[in-house]
Amino acid sequence: MQAEIIAVGSELLTSQRLDTNSLYLTDQLNALGVEVVTKCVVGDDRDRLADSIRRAFRSAQIVIITGGLGPTEDDVTRDAVAQALSRKQRFHEEIAGQLEERFQKMGRKMAEVNKRQAFIIEGAEILPNDRGTAPGQWIDEAGASLLLLPGPPHEMKAMFTLQCLPRLESRVPKLAIRTLVMRVAGMPESDLDQLIAPVYKKYENPVTTILAAAGDIQVHLRARCGTEAEALALLAEVAAPIGQLLGDRIYSRNGEPMEAVVGELLRQHRAPVSVAESCTGGLLAERLTSVPGSSDYFEAGFVTYTRRLKAELLGVTTNPLVSKETAEAMAVGARQRTGSTYALSTTGVAGPGQGGETAPVGTVYVAIADESGSRVSHRQFLGDRDRIRQFTTQMALDMLRRRILGL
């Protein structure tokens, strides 16, 4: 079975915005055994969109349209679909009522223009949206299915996963596609590839893909087999030698991000953590607390940007501020102030350089303190402010992971 994805929105035709919904949908469709054969971005232009929809219907059995379901004049998806399929739209009192209720709950009056969202194409099934105002619609015609989904990713994902996936599963011929994701910290992409290529190149199935971000590499193995058992056995066969080559640099074998892996270790060991940040400016605390339930093990964070407050809040009197000694003193100070089992600290120069720095941009010190004392690591990273901050937090979390596991 083949699918086409159409993202609607003039803003997605600028160089500042990318349609990322299609990436998520592609993964989901592929996992079902459905191939994505075309994807398009179309601006807020009804005729052009209607034309694209007609063409998509000719070439794919599943057509997914994201975006353009909002309340404003430039939201043209409903009208374009009605035009392409020569169907009428009907105003749906119940949806209008639900919209009004939603606004009331938030203590606001609904603007009249929101009623546009209560129009449903004749013959369409309504896909309720519990995360936003625009309901989705599902239309079957001539053996093909047309799905209208909202543009905001969190709304689209919830609607697709909970409401569309089960229906698609019952229609798509069974093919087991299973993916195994290993994640690796602290290794350059090219080194990793050189190490494991001799293994994965022997296999056309599973397909291996390597994705690199700042300090974080993902190795995706994707197997397509007749049954789930076959797919899983094949994945295990290829993952075993890769696992041996990468060893404890693999921090996750199920795709979980570092902050979730470290969080689970802290929970298991009943060992709370606190952090003291300079160059990462709160990002380390933010990553740790982005995990639901992190209040079980995260106790406190300090972001100390001045010399005075490093001294007053953490008792740091070392010099210079970007140094081994300061990183260790920050970690030790944070642990003393909070009583946490572990404390992490970061200090460095995230840039861009503005003169007056005592170290080059990208210089970073990360320290960890626990009952046995403290240790520190030093790195020189390349990249912009955001990347250096990402690298640094990844390095800090990996230090904590290794300390807990005794590596």
Add this chain to the structure above:
Amino acid sequence: MQAEIIAVGSELLTSQRLDTNSLYLTDQLNALGVEVVTKCVVGDDRDRLADSIRRAFRSAQIVIITGGLGPTEDDVTRDAVAQALSRKQRFHEEIAGQLEERFQKMGRKMAEVNKRQAFIIEGAEILPNDRGTAPGQWIDEAGASLLLLPGPPHEMKAMFTLQCLPRLESRVPKLAIRTLVMRVAGMPESDLDQLIAPVYKKYENPVTTILAAAGDIQVHLRARCGTEAEALALLAEVAAPIGQLLGDRIYSRNGEPMEAVVGELLRQHRAPVSVAESCTGGLLAERLTSVPGSSDYFEAGFVTYTRRLKAELLGVTTNPLVSKETAEAMAVGARQRTGSTYALSTTGVAGPGQGGETAPVGTVYVAIADESGSRVSHRQFLGDRDRIRQFTTQMALDMLRRRILGL
């Protein structure tokens, strides 16, 4: 003038790869005054690609195809274009000779399959490729231009910039395109639209686009005029009444994000800030410090996730933890501990609910403290953990902006 971009390659239909060529081309075309109206990714399928090319020709005066010009069987662009335009291809001895020469220079023998790259569509002009093996092709038909460019970005960019841009410049009517971006905090998208639609609907030029994220709305006005002065005057004409309607809810008139706007205000007023966070877990500090140079005005952040550390680090003894009183006590405590001019605080339930919460998911209190005392705001947000945290930080930063400006 309008353009469509088609990227060819099945690998661009996976979730691991993105077509980035179109971003570069969009910028280049926009700068010329050419609008990109659709962009597509099509797999290595001749019929499907030919169909897309036909449709593009109907709707755009410039059609750019990138990729699929290589030597292998799955490089189908030449064949698809010939099919779509009903033109023949001719083998070009001279190009074949140049290819062979290129391989010789690299000390390699040319594989027979490379000769496929010497086929040129009848009537096409050849665009030599000095960075790779696949020549580009330029075809004019029925008042439209079709450009076949290689897929590798460095080859595509060189060919487009050096060979295509000068030709396009001589054909495209001179146009100045200028954009004005206003950003608004604390207003639902539909309310904003209802308020300003009567203004922007009077104009087809500039084009108005409204983009909404958690607590942050962007109003883009994009003017196309004969000269830059005309474009700027037109933008000013439309921005003035919109500005009056939205008033001080507009926090930025040049597209800058809230953290940069607030940072600049703090810098101007020589008024340092500190923060105390609970539900936002470091995100508020992270946003403030993500701005280069923020060490000039950001002093310190506390992330206090436990009752004990709220008391020890900030002197907070109020109850319950998610309340007006706690938010105010956190802000006052952070200001006292740091001596900053301003202190912001957040406390709330970011969810997902796990039972045991004293307030519903999405309940948020944000407080600000300064020399005159403290004030607190309360909101009930909808959405997932990440969205609630985004909403909350936006609300906190906007409170600070309003306080500094005396609004």
